Amino acid sequence: xxxxxxxxxxxxxxxxxxxxxxxxxxxxxxxxxxxxxxxxxxxxxxxxxxxxxxxxxxxxxxxxxxxxxxxxxxxxxxxxxxxxxxxxxxxxxxxxxxxxxxxxxxxxxxxxxxxxxxxxxxxxxxxxxxxxxxxxxxxxxxxxxxxxxxxxxxxxxxxxxxxxxxxxxxxxxxxxxxxxxxxxxxxxxxxxxxxxxxxxxxxxxxxxxxxxxxxxxxxxxxxxxxxxxxxxxxxxxxxxxxxxxxxxxxxxxxxxxxxxxxxxxxxxxxxxxxxxxxxxxxxxxxxxxxxxxxxxxxxxxxxxxxxxxxxxxxxxxxxxxxxxxxxxxxxxxxxxxxxxxxxxxxx
Numbered sequence: 001x002x003x004x005x006x007x008x009x010x011x012x013x014x015x016x017x018x019x020x021x022x023x024x025x026x027x028x029x030x031x032x033x034x035x036x037x038x039x040x041x042x043x044x045x046x047x048x049x050x051x052x053x054x055x056x057x058x059x060x061x062x063x064x065x066x067x068x069x070x071x072x073x074x075x076x077x078x079x080x081x082x083x084x085x086x087x088x089x090x091x092x093x094x095x096x097x098x099x100x101x102x103x104x105x106x107x108x109x110x111x112x113x114x115x116x117x118x119x120x121x122x123x124x125x126x127x128x129x130x131x132x133x134x135x136x137x138x139x140x141x142x143x144x145x146x147x148x149x150x151x152x153x154x155x156x157x158x159x160x161x162x163x164x165x166x167x168x169x170x171x172x173x174x175x176x177x178x179x180x181x182x183x184x185x186x187x188x189x190x191x192x193x194x195x196x197x198x199x200x201x202x203x204x205x206x207x208x209x210x211x212x213x214x215x216x217x218x219x220x221x222x223x224x225x226x227x228x229x230x231x232x233x234x235x236x237x238x239x240x241x242x243x244x245x246x247x248x249x250x251x252x253x254x255x256x257x258x259x260x261x262x263x264x265x266x267x268x269x270x271x272x273x274x275x276x277x278x279x280x281x282x283x284x285x286x287x288x289x290x291x292x293x294x295x296x297x298x299x300x301x302x303x304x305x306x307x308x309x310x311x312x313x314x315x316x317x318x319x320x321x322x323x324x325x326x327x328x329x330x331x332x333x334x335x336x337x338x339x340x341x342x343x344x345x346x347x
Contacts, residue, residue, distance in 0.1 A: 001190065001306065002303070002306050003040075004034070004265075006034045006298065007037065009283050012275065013279060013301075014282070019294070020266035022344055023294050026104035032118060032199045035224060040238060045108075045111075045164075046168035046170060046173075049168075049172075050175055052272030053118075054115050056332075066097060069268055070271055070272070090330075095335075097109050102267065105294045111164045114165065122172050140153070142232050146222060149222065167235075173234060188237045188241035191236075196230075199231065203224065212241050259338060261310040269305050
């Protein structure tokens with residue numbers, strides 16, 4: 001999640017758009033290093049959920065968590081600047097998942113409904129067929145569209161339910177066949193560094209060495225995409241590498257405290273009012289300093305956003321516990337299941 005915040009500081013913040021010279025390449029190095037973060041989230045979902053049972057109450061709570069922030073921040077903006085809130089913005093705040101207020105949450109919501117079917121298939125499929133499917137998916141959904149520069153399967157550069165589902169299956173494969181313990185930590189780190197290096201090198205070649213030749217074939221950022229082969233490999237290798245790290249108990253306690261707040265960090269700083277009024281363009285001035293200070297400012301500002309949003313989300317978690325929202329969601333689930341049973345039996 002810290003890497004996701006880094007991406008937004010560099011992109012929406014304005015660093016990438018305004019950096020020049022050495023600063024430009026340092027900014028893009030940071031961007032490419034962090035670009036696999038979103039893929040890692042989907043991999044983690046498959047890794048931890050492939051043997052678990054999904055509950056309707058969890059997706060209801062996700063909806064409430066998302067709407068909690070969109071409604072609050074939209075209301076604050078309305079109070080501060082009444083004319084800035086339209087009917088469309090209000091609808092997006094009330095129905096954040098259905099209106100794609102957050103593309104990842106909308107895609108994940110759709111994926112969550114399919115997880116029981118995916119898990120059932122994973123339990124019954126033979127390993128060789130699963131490996132064939134994953135390799136074929138890697139070729140047809142990642143390699144081929146990247147180098148042919150097309151999107152025949154409507155993957156939308158990774159901003160889609162289909163892409164999250166494929167990464168979920170990949171994460172489940174890593175869990176099911178204990179790939180974490182098979183692959184060495186050093187190997188995973190080498191693959192990650194190599195993937196980042198190749199991606200940066202491709203951009204350098206396209207922009208600096210022979211742009212007139214290469215640009216006839218590819219765009220400058222053709223490997224900088226969620227579905228890019230190098231970004232996919234960097235995400236998988238980073239995931240495996242981090243999963244093999246053993247932390248001392250104090251750090252484990254810190255991780256245990258912050259981990260539940262990770263999604264909230266995304267929901268808060270990526271909420272439309274915060275995104276457009278605070279995040280947009282705030283870091284553009286960093287590029288006036290030398291590359292070391294610029295990089296440090298990017299890191300510090302990303303940390304500040306992550307830390308502040310984590311504190312807010314931890315507060316939200318405590319509030320929901322006090323209000324017993326989980327129990328409310330379970331009751332809603334039971335009511336829905338009861339209504340469904342009545343309809344099914346024609347009552």
